[in-house]
Amino acid sequence: MTTTSHANAPQTGGEDFTTSEGLRALLQRLHEEGRGAWQHDPVAAALMEHTARKYVPLARRHGLDPWEAATAAFEEMRRKGAREADDPWAYVTKGVQVTCIFEERAQGLMCSVHQARRPHISVFHDPERFSDRETPLSDYHPAFQIPDPQAAEEDEPGEVAVERAGKAGKAVEDAIDLVSSLDWPADVARAAVEHVCTALMRAGTRQAAYENLRRDRHSLALLDLPQSSWTALLRALLGNPNPAYAATSAGRGVLLRLLLEEPPEMLLRDDDLVLTISLAAPIHGRRRTRGETS
Structure with a gap:
């Protein structure tokens, strides 16, 4: 031929x-x-x-x-x-x-x-030993939690539920704006924050969501993020799971701080937080610095 x-x-x-x-x-x-x-x-x-x-x-x-x-x-x-x-x-x-x-x-x-x-x-995560996790299993797994039966019986008024949903939605958007303003591409920031929030709703607690997402390779592939960027972003959004940081800003995380109505401007004054998110930005998403020329 x-x-x-x-x-x-x-x-x-x-x-x-x-x-x-x-x-x-x-x-x-x-x-x-x-x-x-x-x-x-x-x-x-x-x-x-x-x-x-x-x-x-x-x-x-x-x-x-x-x-x-x-x-x-x-x-x-x-x-x-x-x-x-x-x-x-x-x-x-x-x-x-x-x-x-x-x-x-x-x-x-x-x-x-x-x-x-x-x-x-x-949807399941890879098999792993309990000792591989940074946070003890009993601190976050629902099987080890004892809910308050009285609190479960109390129905939340509709107005309160709507108000909480509005605050949650605003906190998510503020978190996306915060991350995208610190050298993260807007589309990547939105996809990552929304993915974390979805996992948080499923897990029920920040510690459980953090542990589920930290080793989730499927999420890394979907978001096209390096492991270092993903881990740093999880710590920034959900807080450091170490109990020693529980009462600190680093332990609360961006999402909880926004839900507690801490203004985004105050978060931008947190040098450690700003540095963590900025340095974790994926390379392809870094913006040109002022000293660089095209």
Whole structure:
């Protein structure tokens, strides 16, 4: 079969699969040649070697072997969507990223990748020892808490519930504004704060939410944040879980301080808090400093 050569085509003498159009042409040809095309075609072999090198950083980020990412890329390239996508490489990369995320989740949960893809299973955190947690289990787990039966029987008036909901909503928006004003991209700040608030509502306590989120790799993947940024943001929003800091501003956290109607301006005067959030900002979200030029 005769193929058109390009100036920067691979040395094997086929389609220039490093470009989107070249990859599309190669995938279309392999599809039309049918069974055995991938196994015997030298350009296909060169493509897989290139793919293995291309996805090494993505594989290592999720603790996988590079050839596991290459295998995922191979599966994506055989799909009809890859041949018909506007950008085949973008299509393949997205598929590999999703596969790597669930491969990592499956290893952490000690289950199959098929099971890890199911929402009702992926919500669980990785198995861990009680001693791995910074806060004792009895301090935050609902099973060890004794609720006040009298308080549970008292129905909260509707006006009070509405007022509390309004305060909570304002506290969330103020927290988002605070984080985004300290070198965090606005979209990342909103997604991260809202994710923390959702986990807080599910957990019921700040300590439980902190411990659930601190090792939640799924959240890191969804938000595309490094572990150091995520941990620092959790401490800033939910407070330091160490009991020694319980009565301090660092122990209360931004969300509780805002709920207690502490003005955002006062939080910005907290040098330790401002420094913590600013230094934790993801690199791609840092704003240009005044001394830099474009």
